[in-house]
Amino acid sequence: MPILNKVIAVTTLILGITSSCQAQLSDDQPLPCNGYPEHKDLPVNYFFWLGAHNAGLSADAYDCPHSSQERTATQMLQDGIRHLDINVCSRNGEPVLCATSGTNTGTVGFSGYLDEILDYVRQVFHQVVVLNINSVVKDNAVGDVVTFKQLESVIDQLCESQADRTLGTDEYEQYKCPFIYVQPEYTMSFPTLGELVNYDPEAASWEGDGDHVGVQSRLILTHGESIRRNSGDMSHYFSKVYARHSNLDGHELSNLVSKTHSMCKSNGPISLDVYPAQCAQDDKANDISFIEDAILSEEGCDLNSANVHTYFNMIQLDQYQQNLPYLKDLQARMNQHNHGKLEGRIESVARSAMIDTTKENDKQKKQRPFKDEL
Structure with a gap:
């Protein structure tokens, strides 16, 4: 009987370790x-x-x-x-x-x-x-x-x-x-x-059928x-x-907004390529307001007014990690919008809440003409 108890205890310990390892593996999975x-x-x-x-x-x-x-x-x-x-x-x-x-x-x-x-x-x-x-x-x-x-x-x-x-x-x-x-x-x-x-959580499965x-x-x-x-x-x-590339040859980013405006007049998915010409540095590459303008502004794509066959399905950047939280936010909004277009409807995309509107308003004020200039 003591031997049996030891066997049970060891077995329980092994199962506990195995379960713990599996839980940790699951936590690490996206x-x-x-x-x-x-x-x-x-x-x-x-x-x-x-x-x-x-x-x-x-x-x-x-x-x-x-x-x-x-x-x-x-x-x-x-x-x-x-x-x-x-x-x-x-x-x-x-x-x-x-x-x-x-x-x-x-x-x-x-x-x-x-x-x-x-x-x-x-x-x-x-x-x-x-x-x-x-x-x-x-x-x-x-x-x-x-x-x-x-x-x-x-x-x-x-x-x-x-x-x-x-x-x-x-x-x-x-x-x-x-x-x-x-x-x-x-x-x-x-x-x-x-x-x-092969991901379908609604499909019938059997316990122990080799899920992984x-x-x-x-x-x-x-x-x-x-x-x-x-x-x-x-x-x-x-x-x-x-996808159709908006900046295939790495042209200056100053042309990107007008380029997306032109591309969004025709059907098909678009890759937003936010990187400058080879070895060039451009602050716009890390400016999330610039990205939003290229997608949503009237001077850019004006995505919310584009037809159901025009959408963005990619963004490519150098040094992406500088704006990773914003990119995740953009991805969530674009997937929601694209799902609507797949079903034949236009689901409006709101401008990102992560943009500092105070800085944007200051920038807009600087661009407005003074009273004497009118």
């Missing part, structure tokens, strides 16, 4: 569908993505530190960033993360960077991450334009390794990475976030037109870009 389970029915191209521009190189590995990110890939994902934009070039036959110009290519290998992202995708539940890969190499840069074959060779190696560490996955096949979703070229409509990660067995989150790869296509080189893992 909410399903990129933090918005209530918007699980939003298609990929209607969800509003928080994006990090130049998301690969740290400030000390880049000629223009203010045009890079201070956070690692894992930290960015933990912050809620779900769209990562990087530039990759080929150096000695190997893909590495690099700047579009200048002699400093950094020391970050594409393999290590992607493995870090796949680690996150493998370990979290019900998340969708997008990685956009460019390969812009200007005359004064070190390296060559990368090819699909080079990239996908690395992708397959890493995916096979990650799949081997995932319970419930099939035997690995080339170009069939279970973590990567590929949007067929001929398919116009994107799946919803809930469909991509197999692939739980997905990665989507998109690419810029700069990636080289060799003879017969085709992509197996890359999907089409799902």
